[in-house]
Amino acid sequence: MRRPCVAGNWKMFETASEARILVSELLSGLIELDNKVEIVLCPPFTSILPVAALLEGTGIGVGAQNMHWETSGAFTGEISPVMLAEFCKYVILGHSERRAYFGENDEGVNRKVKAALENGMVPIMCVGETLEENEAGKTRQVVSTQVRNGLNDVDASSIMKVVIAYEPVWAIGTGRAATAAGANQVIADIIRNEVSLSFGDDAAQAVRVLYGGSVKASNAEEFFRQVDIDGALVGGASLKATEFLPIVRAAGS
């Protein structure tokens, strides 16, 4: 049984004071939930501390949106896994916005995935094809390469701790979500298949794979009905309690 997970990627939104308000709105709506769904909030670095303080004892996890792979060093402007691990259990890695705007590649994502695991964190590793790649029929090639490279040399005993997020780039922030069946097919035939080739069938069935890309209250349920989709990585809709709460509820029903 794979426990459903819904993670909110706040991107570069919410000052610390705005974050406190959003968390209290979320908490009042989440009070009646059992712990069926793993809920994770990923604020910007400056809001991690206040959010972690408010979430203490609630069972809701906190995550970062990026990190460096080194423990410490002369890397101005970077934050290390050791620093994050004091406050966060999760970290989003290889998000398409980081790949597109900050030159991240599979090799760097792979170093970060391994660094997160070594520091006891859960990496949420994002993969997904661009619109151009999709239209050129390259989805399998692109996504399987990202999965293979991103998980290269990950210890077999740790693979189950990794969460993979399938986020077709053309669906992120566009309001144009993938079809639930289409996303499920990529996850089953490409992502789990690639995990199986590297780590075996049991790992492929145990690893959690989320869908991300314009998930909202009105379409979440359809995604969660798919057998191979274990939850969602939610961007825009995670910034509104009235959108995020129904998504979390749908994942638990």
Ligand code: PEP
């Ligand atoms: C994301 O940023 O990971 C994301 C999926 O964004 P959105 O839900 O806004 O498409």
